[in-house]
Amino acid sequence: MLKPARLLLPLLTALLAPIAAADTHTATTDPRIESLLTQLDKVRDISGVALSPDGRQLAWVVDTNDKPGIMLADANGQHAHSIGLATSPGTCSEDGLAWAPDSRHLAFLSNCDSTHASMGGKQPDIYVLDTQSHDKPVRISNLSGYVHALSWAPDGKSLAFLYVEGATRRASALAAAKPLVGEVGVEGIEVQRVATLPAKGGALQLVTPADSYVYEFSWAPDSQRLAYVAAPPPGDNNWWIAQLYVQTAQAGASRTAVVDPRTVTGPLHGLQIAVPRWSPDGSRIAFIGGLMSDQGATGGDLYSVASSGGAPVDLTPGIHVTPAWFSWSTPQSMLVSQVSSGKMQVAEYAVEANHAQQQRVLFTAPGSIGDGTAEAALSLSADHHQIAFAQSSFDVAPEVYAGSVDAQMPAAVTSINAGLKPSWGKAQSVEWTNEGFHVQGWLLYPANYDPHKRYPMIVYIHGGPSSAVVPHWPSGGYGAAPFSSLGYFVFMTNPRGSFGEGETFVQANRKDFGYGDLRDTLTGIDAVEKLAPVDDHRLGLTGWSYGGFMSMFVPTQTQRFRAVVAGAGIANWQSYYGQNLIDQWMIPFFGASVYDDPGVYAKSSAINFIKKVKTPTLIVVGERDAECPAPQSFEYWHALRALGVPTSLVVYPNEGHHFYNPAHQRDVLQRALNWFEKYLPPQ
Missing domain, CATH: 2.130.10.120 (Prolyl oligopeptidase, N-terminal domain)
Structure with missing residues (x-):
């Protein structure tokens, strides 16, 4: 099964040396790109929020110099101060908050006093802080x-x-895979x-x-x-x-x-x-x-x-x-975080033995919410009367929000990123109907929008496919909002297969990758063009993971797009089945293994329709991606190059499906911005 990957090793070795040297030296043709990347680097990520069970104290984890540190405050954010073992913010890492039931002791992870290494860095240990004493945390x-x-x-x-x-x-399957050496699947588990x-x-x-x-x-x-x-x-x-x-x-x-x-x-x-x-x-x-x-x-x-x-x-x-997440309030009720047509809601449900009924939506958040422990998780007081979480949107950078559960929307209690303002345009929810489905997407207007001009548009397709685009401030990864800063409309779709419209909608692209969801997206583009001055002859396409697959597959089905950036994509579902390290995910979506039903995999494989592709395509991938292995990107790039289609492949050393190296995160975005500016220039 792993022979295709091993056959590519000499080519990978030859390519990675110049790529590693060029990671942070990509030519920038537009000074606005460098300014944008510098602005994105200024955001301080809030990766954890924890409200004490009695609702009186609030802790959060915030990055300083790319290192997480812990702040402790009153529940309203007042009297915030750093805790833990760091001699100064940004010198070591502390995170992983957990309050004890007594609301006095706070457990967390710290590597600030570590004397030994783990996974290439310092080993974190568990510490407990007595928040009502002046003693140092105890390991x-x-x-x-x-x-x-x-x-x-x-x-x-x-x-x-x-x-x-x-x-x-x-x-995590998102992390860089271990080198495939020794007896694969047996050694080093x-x-x-x-x-x-x-x-x-x-x-x-x-x-x-x-x-x-x-x-x-x-x-x-x-x-x-x-x-x-x-x-x-x-x-x-x-x-x-x-x-x-x-x-x-x-x-x-x-x-x-x-x-x-x-x-x-x-x-x-x-x-x-x-x-x-x-x-x-x-x-x-x-x-x-x-x-x-x-x-x-x-x-x-x-x-x-x-x-x-x-x-x-x-x-x-x-x-x-x-x-997406819930907590029992009583034996007969739950508090639920849910996706509804591209928006996050917090709702109250009444629970019976065999049924749960939404009673009311407590609030609809303007952006993504979470406390860092799970998708859309909320930190709650023991009585479920108080709530806290981090939130960001297209308009507002991450902050901590806290208050009463009964409030329409809790207020921000921090001003960590208050000085940051978006350089991209306004966001608008767009909704349409296709083939009996209600579909939603987000449209970002170009920065400095002029209604008398016509603009190019980049269509961004999210990963998954079981996921959804919910408004969030861009940071630390490949995303859509930066394209708006350079004068593009950006359309982020939530087609069938996405969260937010119910389970029937999620399951609607089973055994149909790239077809029904493409029709939903094309219909959405038509809807956008009726309400905004988009030039249909200047459309671009991009995405990562499943969005990377779509960026490879869509140009085999339509010539509507004039430039593509495919991140961690999949060119050939049949060869992919034997290359990736997560093949169990495929059977629920394809209905059978590739060995039992190769046809269902073949019909969604871009490589089988590759001669129809005319679109200039930039391809980027991590060297050690276990979810969407680099050979898939090589296969697509090789075909385009053989067919004379303008293409470029960049493989990032030691990266997995999610890029952790900030220099690589920056380089990917910079290359994508340059690619679209070359083949899809704003006027």
Whole structure:
């Protein structure tokens, strides 16, 4: 299976040396590009928010010099001050907030006093701060590996967390894959398990089995049991077939398989599960179930199952929104974060044994929200009366928001990025109907928009496909908003397959990649051209991951686009099946393996229609991308070059599906801006 990748190694080796040298030296033809990139570098990311259970204290994690540090304040943001072990902000990393039930002790991760290395950096350990004393934080662990997801037991006596002992990389399919050497699939397998520590320090316990890779977990109200989502290793590949388990929080304890989506009957069959949460009385476990293409990009219906096992019940069949996160408020109610037509809502649901009904939308946020622990997660006081989260939009850079749950929209309590103003144009939600589906997208106007001029437009297609474009301030990755700064309309679509219109809409592109979702997007372009002065002869196309696939496939189906930038794309689903390290994700979407139904893979493979492509295409990818391997980009680039289509391929050394090196993040965007300016110049 890995022979195609190995055959490319000599070519990769030859290419990577000049690419590494050119990472930060790409020629910039427009001084506005350098100014824009400098502005984007100024945003300070807020990666974690935690409200104390009594609702009186608020902590958050904010970057300084690309290093996360912790601030502690009153719940209204007043009296904010740095905590932890850093001698000054930006000198080391501290994050991973978790409040104890007593609202006095705050656990976090710090590598500021580390004396040994892990994964190429300093090893973080777990510290606990008594916020009502003047004592320094106390280290309670001595770890060697990857640690995250700290969570206190409800009785406050111990901490649980996800831990990869001896890890060599982040536990994520987005991270750069390990070099494929030795006996592939056997040697060097790393397993993420739930570990526990006494709150005052002591012996670490690896609670879950060594042959089970855990993705997320939840404490039972009695502090004796855990619910967790897990699958056999390798973890990067098997999240799509993970099961829900319940186990006593002790090493060696037996466990109960509560839900196996592969064997259940009903709407959950063959789908994915995430966000397990015990009901307050411990009798049930609720979770989100749906067709999900990526761990962490959660969306689906709300389900419930007895904590002892049984048939899971879809509590929200037929809804036209997509729940992404929830928390039980009482045994009869939940607070739910959900995507609704490209917007984030926080809603209250009434819960019965077999049904959950939305009672009211508490507020619709103007942008993306989250507390850093999970997709769209909220930090809540124990009584669910107070709420806190980080938020950003196209108009406002990230800040911490906090206040009453009953408020229309909590107010910002920080001014971390208050001086930043968008250099791009205004945003507008666009909605249209196609083939019986309600579809939505976001349109960014060009900076300094003149209604008397006609403008080129770049169409941006999101990854997934099970995901959605929700307004957010651009930072740290490839995105759409910067193109608006240079005089383009930018249209970000949420076609079928996206979250925000209900599970039927999400599942509408099964076995149909690149067809129905393209028709939705083309119809959306027609709708935009009726309301804005877009020049249909100057359309560009771009995207990353699934959006990268679409950027490769769409030019085989239509000549409407005049320039393309394809990020981490897929040219050939048949060869891809044997190259990627996450093939389990494909069967829920294609209905069978490539060996059982090669035709369904062939019909969506750009390489099978490659002679129809005439569009100049820039292709970018990470050298060690496990999700969309570099050979896919080579295959597409090789074909375009052979056909005489203007093309360029850039492979970034040591990067995975998500680029972590800031210089590489900057270089990708700079190259894309230059590419569109060359082939799709604003006038």
